[in-house]
Amino acid sequence: xxxxxxxxxxxxxxxxxxxxxxxxxxxxxxxxxxxxxxxxxxxxxxxxxxxxxxxxxxxxxxxxxxxxxxxxxxxxxxxxxxxxxxxxxxxxxxxxxxxxxxxxxxxxxxxxxxxxxxxxxxxxxxxxxxxxxxxxxxxxxxxxxxxxxxxxxxxxxxxxxxxxxxxxxxxxxxxxxxxxxxx
Numbered sequence: 001x002x003x004x005x006x007x008x009x010x011x012x013x014x015x016x017x018x019x020x021x022x023x024x025x026x027x028x029x030x031x032x033x034x035x036x037x038x039x040x041x042x043x044x045x046x047x048x049x050x051x052x053x054x055x056x057x058x059x060x061x062x063x064x065x066x067x068x069x070x071x072x073x074x075x076x077x078x079x080x081x082x083x084x085x086x087x088x089x090x091x092x093x094x095x096x097x098x099x100x101x102x103x104x105x106x107x108x109x110x111x112x113x114x115x116x117x118x119x120x121x122x123x124x125x126x127x128x129x130x131x132x133x134x135x136x137x138x139x140x141x142x143x144x145x146x147x148x149x150x151x152x153x154x155x156x157x158x159x160x161x162x163x164x165x166x167x168x169x170x171x172x173x174x175x176x177x178x179x180x181x182x183x
Contacts, residue, residue, distance in 0.1 A: 010045070016132055036136065054089075102138075109155060125171045
């Protein structure tokens with residue numbers, strides 16, 4: 001799936017690829033991760049500077065964590081003081097969830113976000129640019145991979161209550177700051 005958007009006066013795009021983990025070792029995963037989905041979302045063109053600073057906020061609904069969505073961050077680094085799973089200049093979202101559970105459901109809402117109108121102004125402000133969902137359902141009968149699907153500004157807004165409670169120092173702007181086009 002390709003989602004086009006405008007940011008800092010430039011035409012940009014996110015390419016979302018959902019595949020099957022056929023080589024766990026190459027992805028840094030244990031062998032039992034074979035057959036699970038792999039998600040990679042890349043931003044183009046390459047960043048020019050501070051105006052292109054972006055981050056991915058990913059929320060996951062999984063029966064492993066209890067009911068409802070929770071923040072998905074890079075677990076080896078521990079809990080984070082911000083809502084970003086990944087951030088930087090033209091950041092790539094990569095996720096390869098896996099478990100040895102016999103049954104597991106996983107639905108991700110992944111949002112590409114900026115830090116407001118001016119990343120250097122010191123405000124802790126998040127503006128969503130676009131979003132997509134993806135995931136899987138694993139049962140003893142097999143694995144069903146959920147293809148990526150675009151999310152709406154309303155989907156982003158529905159996560160604000162959770163995000164405000166989890167990160168009270170941050171402001172979460174309503175809607176999307178661009179008008180993404182899904183191709």
